Amino acid sequence: MDLPLLNRALHPIPKAPVRIVHLGLGAFHRSHQAWYTQQAGDAANWGIAAFTGRRPDAATALAGQDGLFTLVERADTGDSFTVVGSIVEAVDGADIQRLTEVMAAPATAVVTLTITEAAYGLGSDGKLDISAPEVAADLARLGSDQGNPATPLGRLVLALAARRDAGAGPLAVVCCDNLSSNGTVAREAVAGFAGAWDTGLAAWIGTNVSFVSTSVDRITPRTTGEDVAGVQAACGYRDSSPVIAEPFSSWVLSGDFPAGRPRWEDAGALFVEDIEPYENRKLWLLNGAHSLLAYAGQLRGHSTVAEALADPLCMQAVEAFWDEAEANLSGTEATADLQIPAYRAALLARFGNARIAHNLAQIALDGSTKLRMRAVPVLQAERAAGRSGAAAALMIAAWMDCSSALPGFQDPLGDEVAAANSLAGAGRVRALLAVVDPALAADDAVVELVQGQCGRFAGHPASG
Structure with a gap:
């Protein structure tokens, strides 16, 4: 029997308006920040536009499912299955036009990041190493107007420039990568890149963008072919992109959200002064x-x-x-x-x-x-x-x-x-x-x- 593909007609989860932009669409983001957003009491107001990193594959697969995916919580006693619908757009990270559009929209209030530790490009002094080949190449592209940036950092800074130019107001950047003082790391990387390209933009970011530090935790192993088949057998639909995770999850955040945020605390997120x-x-x-x-x-x-x-x-x-x-x-x-x-x-x-x-x-x-x-x-x-x-x-x-x-x-x-x-x-x-x-x-x-x-x-x- 040919089972239907997971979609919003099959699982009628309404599409929330885009208010969160995520860079680094992968399994952990979907098991963690996307799950927390769906569990928020005001989830109907907070849709995520999620952009991939180097490859478009995850966006292609999710776009074919209206952004829906199955979260499989794998406990010793068995599996439970939840369809998550908080990702309302899954986009190739190379689509800079769409990224700048959603970042320039006044409704966008939060940017979350899972771009890996190396993507921030900080040197031993804690500042952005602008001589690093990928960073230098992106700065050259922006300086000469001869191509779009290829790194997540370059893309984020270009999108923030679009927000400044649109007069769309402040927002929060929330680093969800697994490193100490990750909000400070993100601030130094973004400020360093912006300052090397456009000092006026760097000043605008300093005034209008908050950088939130977080501690994230949820074991999310790689999905196997057996996992895909198991979802199909248990749920009665085809899902090319299920995510496997342990039942446990934790999210601790510290920082300001000048344009608002979802009620992530409804799902157990903890907001603290000292992270x-x-x-x-x-x-x-x-x-x-x-x-x-x-x-x-x-x-x-x-x-x-x-x-x-x-x-x-x-x-x-x-x-x-x-x-x-x-x-x-x-x-x-x-x-x-x-x-x-x-x-x-x-x-x-x-x-x-x-x-x-x-x-x-x-x-x-x-x-x-x-x-x-x-x-x-x-x-x-x-x-x-x-x-x-x-x-x-x-x-x-x-x-x-x-x-x-x-x-x-x-x-x-x-x-x-x-x-x-x-x-x-x-x-x-x-x-x-x-x-x-x-x-x-x-x-x-x-x-x-x-x-x-x-x-x-x-x-x-x-x-x-």
Whole structure:
């Protein structure tokens, strides 16, 4: 039997007017911000125009379904299915004309971003590196009027210029990428790009655009062909673009919304004055444990988070790292509401959900970048407090072991990693540590500590 394609005639969810623009249409945005927007009590007033990044595929597929998709919440006890309709336009990111149109519309109040960490292009000084090839190329295109920008950052700045020219008023940019102080990162990137192109635009942005920091959380593994078939069998329609996610979700936001926002708190979003403790809780406890399991688990022969967590050696390493991280989260009035013991218990339950196939190889990507946020701050804090930081050092050591032991190991600084791996002994450890954090690499005691942790997982495949 030929089942119907998911569409708004089949599922009559009214199309809300576009008031949110999203850059970086992907699975996480759909499982998180789009889901929160649909759950808001005033969802009927808040439609999303979502633009892809480098490829149009996701927009093409969703456009054929009127923006609808199925969110599959995968719990240990079974799956539940929800049709999400908050995306009312799914657009190829290269369609600059449509992007500038919706950004210039007075009704547009919010821009959300999931464009990945690398897209912000900040240098070691926290400012935009305008000499980076992609940034320089976009600035040249805008300066010569000979083509549209190709990067999400360039496209956003061009669209903000259109809003300024239209006199459409202020709005909020909400960074939902997984990095510390992400609102500040977005502000520096946008201001740096605008300032390099048009200082008047940079001044307008400084006055009219707020940058909201967030901490986002929902495990969203890649959708497989089996998942697509499972939705079809369970729901009785065809959906080319379902999203699989764990039942848990979290969204913490801090910042101003000068043109309004949806009532995301209806779905459990939390609005706070100081987001840093929540960022660190998530980056260290959840993301840090993920990275540790990704490296240790693969060295032990595991392929998913649930498998690695069931390995006593991996579990012991996670608990030790959590103890170090917790020691640097607790004890102040600002962190009194973090409920860290309950958070740790919830993480164990989430990680142990074997029906969420969260692949270690996927988590392990971009390790040198991730370790700077997940392991390095804990190691530095522990050393500053007079403690060893051995558990955080073990995470870095496991990454080092993976860099030489795993075929197809990928890292944004792959050339530097390969050069370091051509060395031996302490020289190799110091060179690899320099890829992650040069200051730590200059500390002989840290080099010795990390070197002593190398090999803890390598050569010890899990039994069975």
